[in-house]
Amino acid sequence: MKLLYHPLSSNSRRVLAVACQLSIRIERELVDLAAGVQRSPELLRVNPNGKVPVLIDGALCLTESHAIALYLAEGSPLYPAERHVRADVHRWMFWSAQHFSAAIGVITRERISKHMVGGVGGPDPAVVAHGEKLVRDAAQILDDHVATRRWLVGDQPSVADLSLAAPLMHTERARLPIESFAHVRAWFDRVQALAGWRDAASLG
Secondary structure, eight states: EEEEEEETOOOHHHHHHHHHHTTTEEEEOOOOTTTTTTGSHHHHHHHHOOOEEEETTTEEEESSSHHHHHHHTTSSSTSSSSSHHHHHHHHHHHIIIIIIIHHHHHHIIHHHHGGGTTTOOOOHHHHHHHHHHHHHHHHHHHHHHHHHOOSSSSTSOOOOHHHHGGGGGGGTTTSSHHHHHTTHHHHHHHHHHHHHHHHHTOOO
């Protein structure tokens, strides 16, 4: 099993955190985004979107980090078998992809990765301000949800927790506006204490 990834990619962190939490051995192959390898014919053959991560497992070539995370978590305690609980896991992961991760991505692109993917100039203040509003709106929803529970779904961490936490790896560097959301910060502290998160973070 091999993962094409980049250490600054929160989507890559999502996959690595799940793999580490479950002690799944994955060969890692760095895709040099600064050098434009994501636009190379070799990468585009496995992911026409020109993005990481990409999981290669035998004949399977799987893109989209949330889908990869679910694939790795199948049959494990991170992905509960009960139908209603699993539906709630899906709900939060789809919400992450559409709202939370997408909002954070607006800011991280401007403040961290813009130059790596061919953008010109420094952070655009108008774009950053728009991203900050999106993040605050999404963070309020998450804050309300975790105000009365330790984990997103059920009484133990799931693939949803690791998935939603992934883009928060850039909290300090991207200056994400979550300081006023105490419940989100407490929940993120719990995720960061998980062995899988710590091991994934140590990979770079």
